Amino acid sequence: MLNNEINEDQSNGSPEILTKSLSRRKFFGIVGAGAAVVVAASSCKKDDIVNNSGVNLGSGDVGILNYAYALEQLEAAFYTKIIATPYANISAMEMAYLKDIRDHEIAHREFFKAALASNAIQSLDVDFNSIDFTNRANVLATAKAFEDLGVSAYNGAGKLISNPDYLTLAGKIVSVEARHAAWIRDIITMGSFADMTAVDANGLDKARMPDDVLTIAGTYIKTKLNATNLPTN
Amino acid sequence: MNIQNIISEIEKTDPEVYEKLDTRRSAMKSFAKVSSKIALAALPFALGSMFKKAYGSPTSPTDIVIDTLNFALTLEYLESNFYIKAVNSGIIPAGAALTAMTVIRDHENEHVNFLKTAISAAGATPVSFTAASFDFTAGGTFPGVFSDYGTLLAVAQTFEDTGVRAYKGQAGNLISNNDYLTAALQIHSVEARHAAHIREMRNATNLLVPAGVEVKPWITLNQSGIGTSAVQASYDGEESVMQAGIAITNIGGAQISAAAASEAFDEPLTKEQITAIVTPFFA
Numbered sequence: 001m002l003n004n005e006i007n008e009d010q011s012n013g014s015p016e017i018l019t020k021s022l023s024r025r026k027f028f029g030i031v032g033a034g035a036a037v038v039v040a041a042s043s044c045k046k047d048d049i050v051n052n053s054g055v056n057l058g059s060g061d062v063g064i065l066n067y068a069y070a071l072e073q074l075e076a077a078f079y080t081k082i083i084a085t086p087y088a089n090i091s092a093m094e095m096a097y098l099k100d101i102r103d104h105e106i107a108h109r110e111f112f113k114a115a116l117a118s119n120a121i122q123s124l125d126v127d128f129n130s131i132d133f134t135n136r137a138n139v140l141a142t143a144k145a146f147e148d149l150g151v152s153a154y155n156g157a158g159k160l161i162s163n164p165d166y167l168t169l170a171g172k173i174v175s176v177e178a179r180h181a182a183w184i185r186d187i188i189t190m191g192s193f194a195d196m197t198a199v200d201a202n203g204l205d206k207a208r209m210p211d212d213v214l215t216i217a218g219t220y221i222k223t224k225l226n227a228t229n230l231p232t233n
Numbered sequence: 234m235n236i237q238n239i240i241s242e243i244e245k246t247d248p249e250v251y252e253k254l255d256t257r258r259s260a261m262k263s264f265a266k267v268s269s270k271i272a273l274a275a276l277p278f279a280l281g282s283m284f285k286k287a288y289g290s291p292t293s294p295t296d297i298v299i300d301t302l303n304f305a306l307t308l309e310y311l312e313s314n315f316y317i318k319a320v321n322s323g324i325i326p327a328g329a330a331l332t333a334m335t336v337i338r339d340h341e342n343e344h345v346n347f348l349k350t351a352i353s354a355a356g357a358t359p360v361s362f363t364a365a366s367f368d369f370t371a372g373g374t375f376p377g378v379f380s381d382y383g384t385l386l387a388v389a390q391t392f393e394d395t396g397v398r399a400y401k402g403q404a405g406n407l408i409s410n411n412d413y414l415t416a417a418l419q420i421h422s423v424e425a426r427h428a429a430h431i432r433e434m435r436n437a438t439n440l441l442v443p444a445g446v447e448v449k450p451w452i453t454l455n456q457s458g459i460g461t462s463a464v465q466a467s468y469d470g471e472e473s474v475m476q477a478g479i480a481i482t483n484i485g486g487a488q489i490s491a492a493a494a495s496e497a498f499d500e501p502l503t504k505e506q507i508t509a510i511v512t513p514f515f516a
Contacts, residue, residue, distance in 0.1 A: 110485035182429035204344030204419035
């Protein structure tokens with residue numbers, strides 16, 4: 001919708017547009033002063049607009065909490081789909097534990113939604129077309145990727161959080177994601193809970209910054225996210 | 234930074250700290266006046282200078298970050314030495330079990346070396362322990378720790394779950410240093426992976442698991458899944474279903490049981506709680 005409006009503005013070519021466009025941007029709070037200057041100087045280049053469009057996660061701790069909320073939405077939707085349409089020959093233990101994981105992810109998602117209240121981003125649309133939910137190997141490989149990604153996302157985001165209470169909350173969640181990751185890895189290949197693809201030579205798990213995480217997760221999230229206001233250190 | 238805590242710590246080794254500080258009233262006063270204007274990063278130096286005035290001799294500044302890293306290193310030494318003896322005990326079945334224990338042992342060794350290096354690089358002195366520093370029977374509570382496989386797994390699970398809670402509880406103390414905080418988080422999640430795997434091993438062997446309890450990779454309520462109350466302090470509090478004042482059970486209209494709500498969030502323990510839990514394992 002934002003794109004449409006701006007495209008209209010471009011075709012119109014009126015000198016008032018820039019101001020109008022900027023004030024709308026200010027209203028949405030999606031671009032900082034620096035980006036606004038770029039827009040003014042380049043007469044609304046489409047690329048700039050595309051890069052800054054999408055659901056804005058926000059800034060500061062709220063931005064990081066929304067970032068976590070987005071990832072938990074993705075995970076919760078994924079496990080909900082697995083339980084709704086289980087893969088062929090699923091064992092009773094796998095069904096029970098995957099239900100547990102679904103409930104944990106829903107609990108995380110709903111927790112962030114409640115904690116963020118009016119600052120929460122909208123519900124996201126997911127895209128699972130690339131996943132064959134009838135195929136155990138395919139489902140578990142995706143689950144492993146999501147859990148390892150989630151662990152690395154929380155590990156990387158810790159330093160971006162300024163309120164110690166939020167840091168502890170993120171810590172309460174990340175170790176549960178790591179437990180999920182370990183179990184899923186083990187039911188794919190017993191003993192791979194913390195192998196060299198997950199843990200480095202110093203015995204450290206991965207830590208990824210939001211841009212890297214969202215690029216990977218983006219394959220599965222239809223709703224466009226704007227992470228440009230997230231803290232960077 | 235809690236100055237009162239730091240002073241209490243010093244009081245343990247020097248009961249006269251208050252008198253000394255009091256006779257240097259001007260040092261305290263000027264510190265109080267200036268402190269609000271000092272950037273957080275400069276605070277350890279400011280404290281160092283205050284104590285230098287109080288004691289009249291150079292004292293290295295008390296540094297919460299170094300203390301926290303040394304606390305983590307202490308726990309890693311405990312785990313590392315435990316797994317070295319466990320792997321050499323001869324009671325872990327060859328194959329997947331022994332391989333897993335060896336992987337975990339190696340990680341704990343790597344954590345020891347990583348933290349030692351980090352602390353030394355910061356110009357501080359890492360704590361140091363040897364095999365003789367530990368008593369893994371915990372004063373006789375676990376006499377079969379290296380002769381009975383069920384006991385060995387139970388102690389391993391307790392160490393891992395406790396380690397996860399310890400790192401979680403210390404994260405806030407590292408918030409001023411991005412690099413150390415990130416590294417601590419990267420260790421924290423590896424300990425959680427270990428915990429999950431040991432719990433899977435306990436589920437599969439079903440040794441020392443009380444009837445009617447299922448040991449899952451995640452912690453259900455405050456259940457240790459271990460048939461002794463000796464480890465209960467490591468699980469108390471895990472039953473929490475309230476997070477930041479928000480009730481998780483059936484949150485947002487979703488059917489989330491209290492068990493699932495407790496599993497979804499691991500709980501931290503304070504340094505004092507962790508110290509009380511691990512002290513029996515030090516000789």
